[in-house]
Amino acid sequence: MTEPAFITPNWIAVDWGTSNLRAWAMGPEGQVLAEAMSEDGMGKLVRDAFEPALLRLIGHWIGGGGVPIIACGMVGSRQGWCEAPYRSVPCTPLDPAALVAAPTIDPRLSVRIAPGLKQTSPADVMRGEETQIAGALSLMPGYDGVLCLPGTHSKWALISAGEVVSFQTFMTGEMFALLSKASVLRHGLQGEGWDDAAFDMAVSDALSRPERIGARLFALRAEGLIAGLAPASARARLSGLLIGTELAGARPYWLGQSVTLVGADRLSAAYARALKSQGIEVRRLNVTNCTLAGLSSLALQTEAIR
Amino acid sequence: MTEPAFITPNWIAVDWGTSNLRAWAMGPEGQVLAEAMSEDGMGKLVRDAFEPALLRLIGHWIGGGGVPIIACGMVGSRQGWCEAPYRSVPCTPLDPAALVAAPTIDPRLSVRIAPGLKQTSPADVMRGEETQIAGALSLMPGYDGVLCLPGTHSKWALISAGEVVSFQTFMTGEMFALLSKASVLRHGLQGEGWDDAAFDMAVSDALSRPERIGARLFALRAEGLIAGLAPASARARLSGLLIGTELAGARPYWLGQSVTLVGADRLSAAYARALKSQGIEVRRLNVTNCTLAGLSSLALQTEAIR
Numbered sequence: 001m002t003e004p005a006f007i008t009p010n011w012i013a014v015d016w017g018t019s020n021l022r023a024w025a026m027g028p029e030g031q032v033l034a035e036a037m038s039e040d041g042m043g044k045l046v047r048d049a050f051e052p053a054l055l056r057l058i059g060h061w062i063g064g065g066g067v068p069i070i071a072c073g074m075v076g077s078r079q080g081w082c083e084a085p086y087r088s089v090p091c092t093p094l095d096p097a098a099l100v101a102a103p104t105i106d107p108r109l110s111v112r113i114a115p116g117l118k119q120t121s122p123a124d125v126m127r128g129e130e131t132q133i134a135g136a137l138s139l140m141p142g143y144d145g146v147l148c149l150p151g152t153h154s155k156w157a158l159i160s161a162g163e164v165v166s167f168q169t170f171m172t173g174e175m176f177a178l179l180s181k182a183s184v185l186r187h188g189l190q191g192e193g194w195d196d197a198a199f200d201m202a203v204s205d206a207l208s209r210p211e212r213i214g215a216r217l218f219a220l221r222a223e224g225l226i227a228g229l230a231p232a233s234a235r236a237r238l239s240g241l242l243i244g245t246e247l248a249g250a251r252p253y254w255l256g257q258s259v260t261l262v263g264a265d266r267l268s269a270a271y272a273r274a275l276k277s278q279g280i281e282v283r284r285l286n287v288t289n290c291t292l293a294g295l296s297s298l299a300l301q302t303e304a305i306r
Numbered sequence: 307m308t309e310p311a312f313i314t315p316n317w318i319a320v321d322w323g324t325s326n327l328r329a330w331a332m333g334p335e336g337q338v339l340a341e342a343m344s345e346d347g348m349g350k351l352v353r354d355a356f357e358p359a360l361l362r363l364i365g366h367w368i369g370g371g372g373v374p375i376i377a378c379g380m381v382g383s384r385q386g387w388c389e390a391p392y393r394s395v396p397c398t399p400l401d402p403a404a405l406v407a408a409p410t411i412d413p414r415l416s417v418r419i420a421p422g423l424k425q426t427s428p429a430d431v432m433r434g435e436e437t438q439i440a441g442a443l444s445l446m447p448g449y450d451g452v453l454c455l456p457g458t459h460s461k462w463a464l465i466s467a468g469e470v471v472s473f474q475t476f477m478t479g480e481m482f483a484l485l486s487k488a489s490v491l492r493h494g495l496q497g498e499g500w501d502d503a504a505f506d507m508a509v510s511d512a513l514s515r516p517e518r519i520g521a522r523l524f525a526l527r528a529e530g531l532i533a534g535l536a537p538a539s540a541r542a543r544l545s546g547l548l549i550g551t552e553l554a555g556a557r558p559y560w561l562g563q564s565v566t567l568v569g570a571d572r573l574s575a576a577y578a579r580a581l582k583s584q585g586i587e588v589r590r591l592n593v594t595n596c597t598l599a600g601l602s603s604l605a606l607q608t609e610a611i612r
Contacts, residue, residue: 178489
């Protein structure tokens with residue numbers, strides 16, 4: 001997208017996670033006028049560094065001020081810009097009345113942060129995904145069923161009557177990253193390519209015998225050493241083992257349910273393939289579209305409140 | 307141990323792993339005259355660096371030469387000093403005829419390396435543990451049953467008639483290290499202390515529902531955030547979850563079996579406690595004693611062959 005010289009957005013949408021900061025200048029019809037991204041994620045910033053980081057990225061969009069900025073994600077955590085306390089499920093994914101204003105020095109800035117959700121038992125939390133869920137529901141009005149949000153910490157959420165009834169987080173994505181970059185398995189995973197058959201078999205293995213995960217992981221290394229297992233197969237098997245183990249644990253969420261996936265394209269495709277092998281057909285939504293739809297719903301409702 | 311000024315060992319035992327190099331000067335009655343350790347593990351050395359690293363550590367023990375040196379561990383891997391090809395199970399854990407002489411420049415050095423074991427299906431490998439197993443069998447002559455060797459990559463081995471019949475490796479120790487040092491869980495695990503009750507409950511949870519491991523791991527983070535879970539409890543639960551999941555996968559090895567643990571004291575105690583909760587009483591052997599007994603059996607048999 002080529003950015004016009006002057007932009008006068010109606011409001012600015014911000015997705016501020018642990019690793020990245022993304023922003024969109026939004027027009028009067030909800031269209032995206034411009035977008036911007038930096039690596040100033042929450043994880044790299046002390047409290048005083050949030051405002052300057054935001055100004056560096058979108059200072060040229062706010063003119064003389066008065067442009068509402070609505071943010072979601074880890075920016076609202078205790079280690080973030082300003083804590084937006086978790087709301088407790090069951091509840092709607094977002095509530096405009098629960099937005100928390102971030103303290104700012106620049107008088108042109110008006111930043112409000114969406115809180116995440118918590119569940120007491122079993123203990124669980126989310127920050128950012130509640131906005132994706134709200135967006136998914138605004139893209140699928142009246143949706144009842146299950147949302148699966150694959151990612152670093154995959155979430156499964158049961159939706160009924162517009163509320164998040166319960167949810168569960170799995171460390172699947174972080175485990176894949178740790179095992180493929182920092183464990184002994186990394187030696188056998190380097191290179192390009194993918195092996196669908198290896199993925200499918202691993203999903204099936206993990207679903208039928210999830211307790212063997214620790215042994216099946218080491219087998220990737222052993223087969224690399226003594227049987228020349230190809231990196232493309234090893235990587236697909238690692239992914240299949242971890243996703244299959246997640247599906248085994250999340251079975252109460254998807255068995256006999258309507259499932260919609262909200263996630264990055266490649267990862268969502270892998271989850272869709274694994275679920276299809278279990279007879280579950282899924283609908284897929286683009287995660288950025290959901291984030292923007294969720295923040296837009298907040299912007300509209302906040303506007304109505306004023 | 308205070309080292310005497312001059313040592314004239316009959317032979318030298320070496321345990322050369324990925325992270326460390328350990329050596330023992332052995333006397334005529336099998337007693338330890340001196341020991342030495344450095345951080346020159348296999349993982350830090352290129353091929354030409356092994357001989358200098360060994361000479362730095364034990365050069366003062368070999369006098370004019372003629373002192374046999376017998377080594378086990380990753381030093382015999384393809385990335386080690388010189389490859390000692392895996393022997394295939396079922397077989398005795400060690401075979402003096404399979405020792406591989408390392409190429410040396412210093413004429414005083416005579417180094418032989420013990421090979422590891424491999425299993426074709428399911429694919430598995432070990433290097434170093436075969437020596438511990440041989441030592442355990444020399445400390446418990448006629449032992450038939452199961453050996454469990456907890457560690458970075460825990461091994462379970464079925465022993466019959468002096469042979470390793472089959473074995474299986476679990477990545478439990480490496481997972482604990484990755485999750486506690488490099489994952490999002492690290493935030494809630496810092497500090498001292500241990501919580502036996504939390505460990506016991508986690509072992510039981512993991513054994514009964516191993517497929518939930520990915521969710522139970524994230525719950526440690528969530529309970530830390532919203533319920534103030536103490537680091538001592540979180541660490542014990544992480545250990546219990548991973549050991550419990552391993553026990554669930556290794557059930558065919560221990561159920562109704564005689565089990566002997568060979569490992570570091572604290573880790574072995576945790577495994578013993580977890581197995582006891584399942585009605586399995588275990589015998590425990592010190593891992594260094596087993597390594598030395600295994601290398602000693604090689605030294606004796608090699609002597610007899612000459």
